[in-house]
Amino acid sequence: VIRFVAGELRLSVLDAGRIWLDGGAMFGVVPRVLWQRERPPDEQNRICLAMNLLLIEDGRQRILVDTGAGDKWDGKGRSLFGLTPIDTRRLLEPAGIVPEQIDVVINTHLHFDHAGGNTRRDGSGRLLAAFPNAEYVVQRGELELARWDNERIRASYQSDNFEPLVAERRLRLVDGDTDFTRHLRLRVVPGHTPHMQMALVAAGGTTVAFPADLVPTASHVPYPYIMGYDLEPLVTLTTKKRVFPEAVREHWRIVFEHDAELPVGVLEEREGRIRARAVELEG
Ligand SMILES: [Zn+2]
Numbered sequence: 001v002i003r004f005v006a007g008e009l010r011l012s013v014l015d016a017g018r019i020w021l022d023g024g025a026m027f028g029v030v031p032r033v034l035w036q037r038e039r040p041p042d043e044q045n046r047i048c049l050a051m052n053l054l055l056i057e058d059g060r061q062r063i064l065v066d067t068g069a070g071d072k073w074d075g076k077g078r079s080l081f082g083l084t085p086i087d088t089r090r091l092l093e094p095a096g097i098v099p100e101q102i103d104v105v106i107n108t109h110l111h112f113d114h115a116g117g118n119t120r121r122d123g124s125g126r127l128l129a130a131f132p133n134a135e136y137v138v139q140r141g142e143l144e145l146a147r148w149d150n151e152r153i154r155a156s157y158q159s160d161n162f163e164p165l166v167a168e169r170r171l172r173l174v175d176g177d178t179d180f181t182r183h184l185r186l187r188v189v190p191g192h193t194p195h196m197q198m199a200l201v202a203a204g205g206t207t208v209a210f211p212a213d214l215v216p217t218a219s220h221v222p223y224p225y226i227m228g229y230d231l232e233p234l235v236t237l238t239t240k241k242r243v244f245p246e247a248v249r250e251h252w253r254i255v256f257e258h259d260a261e262l263p264v265g266v267l268e269e270r271e272g273r274i275r276a277r278a279v280e281l282e283g
Pocket residue numbers: 109111114192213
Protein backbone atom coordinates (compact mmCIF):
# COMPACT_ATOMS: atom_id res chain seq x y z
CA VAL A 1 0.00 0.00 0.00
CA ILE A 2 1.21 3.49 -0.90
CA ARG A 3 -0.23 6.18 1.36
CA PHE A 4 -0.12 9.91 0.94
CA VAL A 5 -1.93 13.02 2.02
CA ALA A 6 -3.58 15.75 -0.06
CA GLY A 7 -4.91 18.55 2.11
CA GLU A 8 -7.42 16.99 4.48
CA LEU A 9 -7.62 13.77 2.45
CA ARG A 10 -5.87 10.51 3.09
CA LEU A 11 -5.18 8.59 -0.08
CA SER A 12 -4.03 5.00 -0.44
CA VAL A 13 -3.09 3.07 -3.55
CA LEU A 14 -4.13 -0.53 -2.89
CA ASP A 15 -2.69 -3.57 -4.62
CA ALA A 16 -5.42 -5.86 -5.97
CA GLY A 17 -2.95 -8.36 -7.43
CA ARG A 18 -1.57 -9.09 -10.87
CA ILE A 19 -3.13 -9.92 -14.22
CA TRP A 20 -1.23 -11.17 -17.29
CA LEU A 21 -2.56 -9.83 -20.59
CA ASP A 22 -1.39 -10.25 -24.17
CA GLY A 23 1.43 -7.81 -24.83
CA GLY A 24 0.35 -7.20 -28.42
CA ALA A 25 -3.19 -6.31 -27.34
CA MET A 26 -1.78 -4.02 -24.62
CA PHE A 27 0.27 -2.01 -27.11
CA GLY A 28 -2.00 -1.95 -30.16
CA VAL A 29 -0.14 -0.92 -33.32
CA VAL A 30 3.20 -0.51 -31.56
CA PRO A 31 5.49 -3.40 -32.64
CA ARG A 32 6.80 -5.79 -30.01
CA VAL A 33 10.44 -4.81 -30.64
CA LEU A 34 9.62 -1.37 -29.26
CA TRP A 35 7.98 -2.49 -26.00
CA GLN A 36 9.46 -5.88 -25.15
CA ARG A 37 12.54 -4.59 -23.36
CA GLU A 38 10.50 -2.33 -21.07
CA ARG A 39 7.70 -4.87 -20.56
CA PRO A 40 9.18 -8.33 -21.10
CA PRO A 41 6.51 -10.85 -22.19
CA ASP A 42 6.29 -14.43 -20.87
CA GLU A 43 6.27 -17.56 -23.08
CA GLN A 44 2.58 -16.93 -23.85
CA ASN A 45 3.41 -13.37 -24.97
CA ARG A 46 1.67 -11.93 -21.90
CA ILE A 47 2.93 -9.02 -19.84
CA CYS A 48 2.53 -8.59 -16.11
CA LEU A 49 0.09 -5.89 -15.05
CA ALA A 50 -0.94 -4.58 -11.67
CA MET A 51 -4.44 -3.74 -10.56
CA ASN A 52 -3.92 -0.64 -8.45
CA LEU A 53 -6.96 0.88 -6.76
CA LEU A 54 -7.40 4.25 -5.10
CA LEU A 55 -8.90 4.68 -1.65
CA ILE A 56 -9.97 8.21 -0.71
CA GLU A 57 -10.72 8.98 2.95
CA ASP A 58 -11.99 12.46 3.78
CA GLY A 59 -12.84 11.83 7.42
CA ARG A 60 -16.52 11.47 6.58
CA GLN A 61 -16.63 8.99 3.70
CA ARG A 62 -14.45 6.23 2.34
CA ILE A 63 -14.48 6.07 -1.44
CA LEU A 64 -12.86 3.25 -3.38
CA VAL A 65 -12.08 3.71 -7.06
CA ASP A 66 -12.29 0.39 -8.98
CA THR A 67 -12.24 -3.06 -7.40
CA GLY A 68 -9.79 -5.20 -9.42
CA ALA A 69 -10.60 -8.65 -10.79
CA GLY A 70 -12.16 -10.01 -7.61
CA ASP A 71 -12.13 -13.61 -6.45
CA LYS A 72 -15.01 -15.26 -8.32
CA TRP A 73 -12.68 -16.99 -10.79
CA ASP A 74 -12.58 -20.66 -11.71
CA GLY A 75 -9.32 -22.46 -12.51
CA LYS A 76 -9.56 -21.85 -16.25
CA GLY A 77 -9.98 -18.09 -15.91
CA ARG A 78 -7.20 -17.93 -13.33
CA SER A 79 -4.70 -19.64 -15.57
CA LEU A 80 -5.73 -17.72 -18.72
CA PHE A 81 -4.98 -14.40 -17.01
CA GLY A 82 -2.42 -15.62 -14.45
CA LEU A 83 -4.66 -14.29 -11.68
CA THR A 84 -4.06 -14.67 -7.98
CA PRO A 85 -7.50 -13.72 -6.67
CA ILE A 86 -7.58 -11.46 -3.62
CA ASP A 87 -10.78 -11.20 -1.62
CA THR A 88 -12.01 -7.79 -0.54
CA ARG A 89 -11.18 -8.31 3.11
CA ARG A 90 -7.53 -9.01 2.37
CA LEU A 91 -7.46 -6.22 -0.19
CA LEU A 92 -8.36 -3.57 2.40
CA GLU A 93 -6.27 -5.01 5.24
CA PRO A 94 -3.16 -2.92 4.51
CA ALA A 95 -5.34 0.21 4.80
CA GLY A 96 -6.61 -0.99 8.18
CA ILE A 97 -10.27 -1.11 7.18
CA VAL A 98 -12.91 -3.73 6.35
CA PRO A 99 -15.32 -3.88 3.36
CA GLU A 100 -18.24 -2.74 5.54
CA GLN A 101 -16.49 0.63 5.95
CA ILE A 102 -16.53 1.52 2.26
CA ASP A 103 -19.31 4.06 1.58
CA VAL A 104 -18.87 4.52 -2.16
CA VAL A 105 -17.35 2.47 -4.95
CA ILE A 106 -16.59 4.35 -8.16
CA ASN A 107 -16.23 2.16 -11.25
CA THR A 108 -14.20 3.85 -13.97
CA HIS A 109 -15.80 1.32 -16.32
CA LEU A 110 -17.16 -2.20 -15.99
CA HIS A 111 -14.41 -4.33 -17.55
CA PHE A 112 -13.80 -7.45 -15.45
CA ASP A 113 -10.35 -6.35 -14.28
CA HIS A 114 -11.81 -3.09 -12.91
CA ALA A 115 -15.20 -4.19 -11.57
CA GLY A 116 -14.60 -7.88 -10.78
CA GLY A 117 -14.30 -7.15 -7.06
CA ASN A 118 -17.70 -5.39 -7.01
CA THR A 119 -19.46 -8.59 -6.01
CA ARG A 120 -18.69 -11.85 -4.24
CA ARG A 121 -20.35 -15.22 -3.73
CA ASP A 122 -21.56 -16.26 -0.31
CA GLY A 123 -21.35 -19.85 1.00
CA SER A 124 -24.42 -20.90 -0.99
CA GLY A 125 -23.13 -19.38 -4.24
CA ARG A 126 -25.40 -16.34 -4.14
CA LEU A 127 -23.98 -13.13 -5.63
CA LEU A 128 -23.79 -10.19 -3.25
CA ALA A 129 -22.27 -6.73 -3.12
CA ALA A 130 -18.70 -7.22 -1.86
CA PHE A 131 -18.96 -3.85 -0.09
CA PRO A 132 -22.29 -4.33 1.70
CA ASN A 133 -22.79 -0.71 2.75
CA ALA A 134 -21.60 0.96 -0.42
CA GLU A 135 -23.32 2.78 -3.20
CA TYR A 136 -21.68 1.96 -6.54
CA VAL A 137 -21.28 4.67 -9.16
CA VAL A 138 -20.83 4.26 -12.90
CA GLN A 139 -21.67 6.20 -16.05
CA ARG A 140 -25.09 5.29 -17.47
CA GLY A 141 -23.62 4.83 -20.96
CA GLU A 142 -21.05 2.38 -19.60
CA LEU A 143 -23.76 0.18 -18.08
CA GLU A 144 -25.67 0.24 -21.35
CA LEU A 145 -22.55 -0.83 -23.21
CA ALA A 146 -21.79 -3.59 -20.71
CA ARG A 147 -25.29 -4.98 -21.24
CA TRP A 148 -24.96 -4.95 -25.01
CA ASP A 149 -23.82 -8.49 -25.56
CA ASN A 150 -21.94 -8.25 -28.86
CA GLU A 151 -19.01 -10.35 -30.06
CA ARG A 152 -16.35 -7.62 -29.99
CA ILE A 153 -16.85 -6.59 -26.37
CA ARG A 154 -18.31 -9.71 -24.76
CA ALA A 155 -14.99 -11.03 -23.41
CA SER A 156 -14.41 -7.87 -21.37
CA TYR A 157 -17.68 -7.77 -19.42
CA GLN A 158 -19.18 -10.22 -16.92
CA SER A 159 -22.72 -9.49 -15.82
CA ASP A 160 -22.03 -11.09 -12.40
CA ASN A 161 -20.02 -7.96 -11.61
CA PHE A 162 -22.88 -5.48 -12.06
CA GLU A 163 -26.34 -7.08 -12.45
CA PRO A 164 -26.50 -8.11 -8.75
CA LEU A 165 -25.90 -4.43 -7.87
CA VAL A 166 -28.71 -3.33 -10.18
CA ALA A 167 -30.95 -5.92 -8.51
CA GLU A 168 -29.97 -4.66 -5.04
CA ARG A 169 -30.61 -1.06 -6.22
CA ARG A 170 -27.10 -0.06 -5.28
CA LEU A 171 -25.90 1.16 -8.63
CA ARG A 172 -26.08 4.91 -9.05
CA LEU A 173 -25.85 6.00 -12.66
CA VAL A 174 -24.30 9.34 -13.56
CA ASP A 175 -24.42 11.15 -16.88
CA GLY A 176 -21.25 12.90 -17.97
CA ASP A 177 -18.84 14.95 -15.86
CA THR A 178 -19.97 15.03 -12.24
CA ASP A 179 -18.78 16.85 -9.13
CA PHE A 180 -19.15 13.95 -6.77
CA THR A 181 -17.86 15.54 -3.56
CA ARG A 182 -16.13 18.81 -2.80
CA HIS A 183 -12.82 17.10 -3.59
CA LEU A 184 -13.74 14.49 -6.15
CA ARG A 185 -14.73 15.09 -9.74
CA LEU A 186 -15.66 12.34 -12.16
CA ARG A 187 -14.65 13.19 -15.67
CA VAL A 188 -15.52 11.24 -18.78
CA VAL A 189 -12.41 10.22 -20.73
CA PRO A 190 -13.72 8.43 -23.81
CA GLY A 191 -11.84 6.09 -26.12
CA HIS A 192 -11.06 2.86 -24.30
CA THR A 193 -14.82 2.70 -23.86
CA PRO A 194 -17.07 5.60 -24.91
CA HIS A 195 -18.11 6.44 -21.33
CA MET A 196 -15.12 5.52 -19.18
CA GLN A 197 -14.68 7.98 -16.32
CA MET A 198 -11.56 9.26 -14.56
CA ALA A 199 -11.48 10.18 -10.88
CA LEU A 200 -9.89 13.55 -10.21
CA VAL A 201 -9.14 14.38 -6.58
CA ALA A 202 -8.06 17.88 -5.61
CA ALA A 203 -7.19 19.07 -2.11
CA GLY A 204 -4.56 21.18 -0.42
CA GLY A 205 -3.07 22.27 -3.74
CA THR A 206 -2.50 18.68 -4.89
CA THR A 207 -4.38 16.99 -7.71
CA VAL A 208 -4.43 13.22 -7.98
CA ALA A 209 -5.80 11.59 -11.12
CA PHE A 210 -6.95 8.04 -11.62
CA PRO A 211 -7.34 7.84 -15.41
CA ALA A 212 -7.84 4.04 -15.54
CA ASP A 213 -7.30 2.61 -19.02
CA LEU A 214 -6.76 5.99 -20.69
CA VAL A 215 -3.14 5.38 -19.67
CA PRO A 216 -2.92 1.94 -18.05
CA THR A 217 0.84 2.03 -17.44
CA ALA A 218 3.60 4.63 -17.62
CA SER A 219 4.65 2.98 -20.90
CA HIS A 220 1.36 4.14 -22.42
CA VAL A 221 2.08 7.84 -22.01
CA PRO A 222 3.49 8.39 -25.56
CA TYR A 223 0.54 9.32 -27.78
CA PRO A 224 0.61 6.36 -30.23
CA TYR A 225 0.81 3.81 -27.39
CA ILE A 226 -2.89 2.94 -27.38
CA MET A 227 -4.26 -0.47 -26.46
CA GLY A 228 -5.70 -2.83 -29.06
CA TYR A 229 -8.50 -3.35 -26.56
CA ASP A 230 -9.72 0.24 -27.03
CA LEU A 231 -13.08 0.49 -28.78
CA GLU A 232 -12.32 3.92 -30.23
CA PRO A 233 -8.52 4.30 -30.47
CA LEU A 234 -8.64 7.64 -32.29
CA VAL A 235 -10.90 9.02 -29.59
CA THR A 236 -8.35 7.79 -27.01
CA LEU A 237 -5.73 9.81 -28.89
CA THR A 238 -7.88 12.95 -28.79
CA THR A 239 -8.59 12.46 -25.09
CA LYS A 240 -4.89 11.98 -24.29
CA LYS A 241 -4.05 15.18 -26.18
CA ARG A 242 -6.69 17.05 -24.21
CA VAL A 243 -5.87 15.63 -20.77
CA PHE A 244 -2.07 15.23 -20.74
CA PRO A 245 -1.09 18.92 -21.23
CA GLU A 246 -3.41 19.74 -18.33
CA ALA A 247 -1.75 17.05 -16.21
CA VAL A 248 1.70 18.45 -17.04
CA ARG A 249 0.66 22.02 -16.31
CA GLU A 250 -1.01 21.23 -13.00
CA HIS A 251 1.50 18.58 -11.86
CA TRP A 252 -1.14 15.92 -11.35
CA ARG A 253 -0.04 12.84 -9.48
CA ILE A 254 -1.24 10.06 -11.72
CA VAL A 255 -2.14 6.61 -10.50
CA PHE A 256 -1.31 4.16 -13.28
CA GLU A 257 -3.87 1.48 -12.55
CA HIS A 258 -2.07 -1.34 -14.37
CA ASP A 259 1.56 -0.42 -13.66
CA ALA A 260 3.32 -2.73 -11.19
CA GLU A 261 6.58 -0.77 -11.32
CA LEU A 262 5.37 2.83 -11.36
CA PRO A 263 1.99 2.96 -9.61
CA VAL A 264 2.14 6.73 -9.11
CA GLY A 265 3.97 9.24 -11.29
CA VAL A 266 3.81 12.67 -12.85
CA LEU A 267 3.91 13.69 -16.50
CA GLU A 268 6.51 16.09 -17.77
CA GLU A 269 7.17 17.60 -21.15
CA ARG A 270 10.64 17.76 -22.60
CA GLU A 271 11.49 18.75 -26.15
CA GLY A 272 7.85 18.46 -27.12
CA ARG A 273 7.44 14.93 -25.76
CA ILE A 274 5.41 14.01 -22.70
CA ARG A 275 6.78 11.22 -20.52
CA ALA A 276 6.09 9.83 -17.05
CA ARG A 277 8.49 9.95 -14.16
CA ALA A 278 8.40 8.73 -10.58
CA VAL A 279 7.36 11.18 -7.92
CA GLU A 280 8.23 11.61 -4.26
CA LEU A 281 5.07 11.36 -2.23
CA GLU A 282 4.85 13.42 0.91
CA GLY A 283 2.86 12.37 3.94
ZN1 LIG B 1 -10.68 -1.69 -19.55
